[in-house]
Amino acid sequence: MRTRTGLSYPQLQPNTFSSDNRHRKRTHHAAADRPFCRKRNKLSSDIKTPISDLFDSLPDDLVISILSNLSSAASSPSDFINILLTCKRLNSLGLNPMVLSRASQKTFAIRARNWTESAHRFLKQCSDAGNVEACYTLGMIRFYCLQNRGSGASLMAKAAICSHAPALYSLAVIQFNGSGGSKNDKDLRAGVALCARAAFLGHIDALRELGHCLQDGYGVRQNITEGRRFLVQANARELAAVLSSEAASSVVVSRSCLTWNPHPSHHRHVTGSGCPLLSDFGCNIPAPVAHPASQFLAEWFEARGGSPGHGLRLCSHVGCGRPETRRHEFRRCSVCGAVNYCSRACQALDWKLRHKMDCAPVERWLDDNGDGGADVDDDIMDES
Ligand SMILES: [Zn+2]
Numbered sequence: 001m002r003t004r005t006g007l008s009y010p011q012l013q014p015n016t017f018s019s020d021n022r023h024r025k026r027t028h029h030a031a032a033d034r035p036f037c038r039k040r041n042k043l044s045s046d047i048k049t050p051i052s053d054l055f056d057s058l059p060d061d062l063v064i065s066i067l068s069n070l071s072s073a074a075s076s077p078s079d080f081i082n083i084l085l086t087c088k089r090l091n092s093l094g095l096n097p098m099v100l101s102r103a104s105q106k107t108f109a110i111r112a113r114n115w116t117e118s119a120h121r122f123l124k125q126c127s128d129a130g131n132v133e134a135c136y137t138l139g140m141i142r143f144y145c146l147q148n149r150g151s152g153a154s155l156m157a158k159a160a161i162c163s164h165a166p167a168l169y170s171l172a173v174i175q176f177n178g179s180g181g182s183k184n185d186k187d188l189r190a191g192v193a194l195c196a197r198a199a200f201l202g203h204i205d206a207l208r209e210l211g212h213c214l215q216d217g218y219g220v221r222q223n224i225t226e227g228r229r230f231l232v233q234a235n236a237r238e239l240a241a242v243l244s245s246e247a248a249s250s251v252v253v254s255r256s257c258l259t260w261n262p263h264p265s266h267h268r269h270v271t272g273s274g275c276p277l278l279s280d281f282g283c284n285i286p287a288p289v290a291h292p293a294s295q296f297l298a299e300w301f302e303a304r305g306g307s308p309g310h311g312l313r314l315c316s317h318v319g320c321g322r323p324e325t326r327r328h329e330f331r332r333c334s335v336c337g338a339v340n341y342c343s344r345a346c347q348a349l350d351w352k353l354r355h356k357m358d359c360a361p362v363e364r365w366l367d368d369n370g371d372g373g374a375d376v377d378d379d380i381m382d383e384s
């Protein structure tokens, strides 16, 4: 057998695996001549040696190419870590920049409770190797969890330059809210521009955010028809994503998962985790799976009592995980005032997913202590 670099694999000798008595006798006699070699012969080293040689003789570039394919298909961090733990050689080749640059999104699905300095170092190594998913994930963690705003934002920008849609959208949310700065640091036009780029790449939250911005004339000239078009596109893409993930997992789309209701405006009881995002069209689809970085954020703050700091709140949409970086940064529901959202997209999603069943005007609204109440943007309107 010949490898790409021209090295030959050692051929297995046919008699290696034979139980031929003559061969056994010969090795026995050889061992008798050299007493210190007896153990090696007894362990049939002539079988083991060629097998370990097979791996050792594989050229580095071939092993790196195999590891790159494995890391790009890893379905969890442990998938990849297990490769590194296998042996010294795989450990060093597994940390080759080419392997790290291709590691899959799920390789970085680190649980917040497992966060350590070495996990941080691993993500850094991957982002240094040019892995955009690692740039985005580490950027989000640094910006929101470690409160290292400058380095977090620049890592997200690095991913955004490579057309990473979640990074573009996250930077848009930061611009809309002036996150990490003061209220005066809000840049609505920059937010809309970033959102438009992410929407162009098909990012569903960005399409929804852009649709609401156009409908409300927020950071962009009002255009209700165009806004509606983006919202319809967001819904259609969401449905397509659900159908393709169902097909990928070979699960038949059941009636409970995707239902048709010709009268969505009636009091329809929505149960479980179903997301009636397409309720405009009478459909009910499962809630979208949050990006690993968002899951990390949600777990991180949940482990800290659900609070990102004194007087600060988390986005009420469960799949988001973004915290406020200053008091009254997020908008709250204009009807009940009990929930807060980082963005219009989160508000719209949570409304259809959950909040429309809980929302009710409350007198507490009037009793609210009112400190900084004027700072709160209550211009976000529930859809009904
Ligand atoms: Zn949010």
Ligand SMILES: [Zn+2]
Residues within 6 Å of the ligand: 333, 334, 335, 336, 337, 338, 339, 355, 358, 359, 360
């Ligand atoms: Zn409400």
